[in-house]
Amino acid sequence: MKGGKRHVVYDMNNRAAYKETSTTQKRKAVALISGGLDSMLATRLVMELGIHVEGINFFTGFCVEGHTHAIRKKDKTKPKRNNALWVAEQLGIKLHIVDVIEPYKSVVLNPKHGYGANMNPCLDCKGFMVGKAYEWIKENDFDFIITGEVMGQRPMSQRKDTMPVIQRESGAGDLLLRPLCAKKLPPTLPEREGWIDREKLLDLHGRSRKPQMALAEKYGFKDYAQPAGGCCFLTDANYTRKLTDLWGNRGTRDYELDDIMLLKVGRHLRPRSHFKLIISREEGESRFLEGYRKEFVHLKTISHGGPLALIDGDVNDNDLQLAARLVARYSQGRDADAVEIAIVDKQGISKNVTVNPIAVEDIPGDWIL
Amino acid sequence: MSTHHLDARRLLCPMPVIKTQDTIKNLNNGDILSVVCTDPGAEHDIPAWCRINGHKVLDINHANHDITISIEVNGLGSTPSS
Numbered sequence: 257m258k259g260g261k262r263h264v265v266y267d268m269n270n271r272a273a274y275k276e277t278s279t280t281q282k283r284k285a286v287a288l289i290s291g292g293l294d295s296m297l298a299t300r301l302v303m304e305l306g307i308h309v310e311g312i313n314f315f316t317g318f319c320v321e322g323h324t325h326a327i328r329k330k331d332k333t334k335p336k337r338n339n340a341l342w343v344a345e346q347l348g349i350k351l352h353i354v355d356v357i358e359p360y361k362s363v364v365l366n367p368k369h370g371y372g373a374n375m376n377p378c379l380d381c382k383g384f385m386v387g388k389a390y391e392w393i394k395e396n397d398f399d400f401i402i403t404g405e406v407m408g409q410r411p412m413s414q415r416k417d418t419m420p421v422i423q424r425e426s427g428a429g430d431l432l433l434r435p436l437c438a439k440k441l442p443p444t445l446p447e448r449e450g451w452i453d454r455e456k457l458l459d460l461h462g463r464s465r466k467p468q469m470a471l472a473e474k475y476g477f478k479d480y481a482q483p484a485g486g487c488c489f490l491t492d493a494n495y496t497r498k499l500t501d502l503w504g505n506r507g508t509r510d511y512e513l514d515d516i517m518l519l520k521v522g523r524h525l526r527p528r529s530h531f532k533l534i535i536s537r538e539e540g541e542s543r544f545l546e547g548y549r550k551e552f553v554h555l556k557t558i559s560h561g562g563p564l565a566l567i568d569g570d571v572n573d574n575d576l577q578l579a580a581r582l583v584a585r586y587s588q589g590r591d592a593d594a595v596e597i598a599i600v601d602k603q604g605i606s607k608n609v610t611v612n613p614i615a616v617e618d619i620p621g622d623w624i625l
Numbered sequence: 626m627s628t629h630h631l632d633a634r635r636l637l638c639p640m641p642v643i644k645t646q647d648t649i650k651n652l653n654n655g656d657i658l659s660v661v662c663t664d665p666g667a668e669h670d671i672p673a674w675c676r677i678n679g680h681k682v683l684d685i686n687h688a689n690h691d692i693t694i695s696i697e698v699n700g701l702g703s704t705p706s707s
Contacts, residue, residue: 315639315640315643319639337666337673338638338666338670338673341639341673348677350677351677352646353639353642353674354643355640517637540665544635547634547635
């Protein structure tokens with residue numbers, strides 16, 4: 257143990273155990289960094305109070321990232337940055353990015369507290385992430401956890417009645433500090449022990465973003481991601497519809513990373529319940545989908561410029577004919593009488609067919625996911 | 626010092642960053658890691674991750690659609706001027 261006055265800290269997670277610490281030892285916190293403004297501000301505030309902070313970011317597979325879209329030409333003007341990394345760099349802190357794809361499945365598939373407006377299990381998600389951060393601080397000898405939560409900001413996970421649920425269910429207890437609204441909450445261990453001055457913490461609440469924007473200006477933060485932390489595809493109605501379709505037609509609510517990645521890319525059409533087409537919209541998407549050509553039958557226009565399409569499902573010759581006509585519709589030969597299409601199986605064996613592009617009016621709206 | 630290779634092609638960010646991070650955890654100071662990616666976002670994210678974690682990006686090469694990033698472990702985070 258380092259020098260300085262010794263005192264005893266109550267360990268919330270093992271009420272029978274006590275941990276000896278030193279008042280001269282610099283306290284360490286891990287901050288959940290989403291890439292949005294609130295966690296950035298919360299971290300900056302705590303750093304200002306003399307705490308060593310490192311960031312942690314969890315990759316669930318459903319995270320919205322600018323560069324996921326960077327494979328599309330139309331998004332090339334957007335910065336191709338991971339916002340969590342950008343935030344960490346602005347703050348001058350380390351960032352640990354943790355792959356939680358597998359354990360996160362239970363949150364998505366069986367959320368104890370249910371879903372929000374779409375398939376977003378926000379309350380379970382926050383509890384899960386704080387729980388993972390709690391595991392991390394124990395493994396890495398850090399003292400407490402910071403989040404950018406603001407009471408009343410979000411309808412599920414950031415309410416007065418649900419914020420204690422996160423503390424309880426994550427196991428973090430009062431090792432979880434929410435600096436932006438701490439004064440609205442009972443003092444946590446870092447406050448009670450004097451590791452940080454509660455008076456310097458904030459009492460933000462409600463949905464207004466003005467206090468955060470003012471604080472960002474004070475700290476000189478510009479070009480931060482908007483809106484704060486809106487970072488999950490599960491809150492997106494279109495994405496949720498495609499995920500629900502996937503499960504409904506597979507007959508099982510499960511997924512692999514490739515499944516949920518493919519839902520982010522291309523135009524999805526389900527002309528029959530037993531198969532779906534994923535049709536690229538840009539050259540970048542075609543290149544990305546090409547990476548799956550050993551796992552899916554794929555189609556590519558030969559006579560005209562056009563997309564690459566994957567077929568998800570087992571198909572017969574009639575299905576392939578329909579798929580080819582649909583792909584032709586989305587090619588540069590859409591107005592031609594005949595478009596030549598290569599149909600390539602998973603072994604790479606190709607056969608060419610010539611089809612008449614399907615008319616727009618023959619594509620029922622409910623085929624388009 | 627030894628040279629290591631990581632194939633992160635087809636992975637979308639942040640998976641190339643996570644794979645790089647997890648590989649570097651097991652390397653020694655001065656080792657070189659060569660990461661091959663296809664997500665254009667990796668070209669920005671891996672150097673950003675290196676900068677904040679104290680590793681040095683030695684070189685970034687493009688060949689067809691592959692992006693190869695060479696990293697010196699614990700090379701103190703500077704990046705090559707381009």
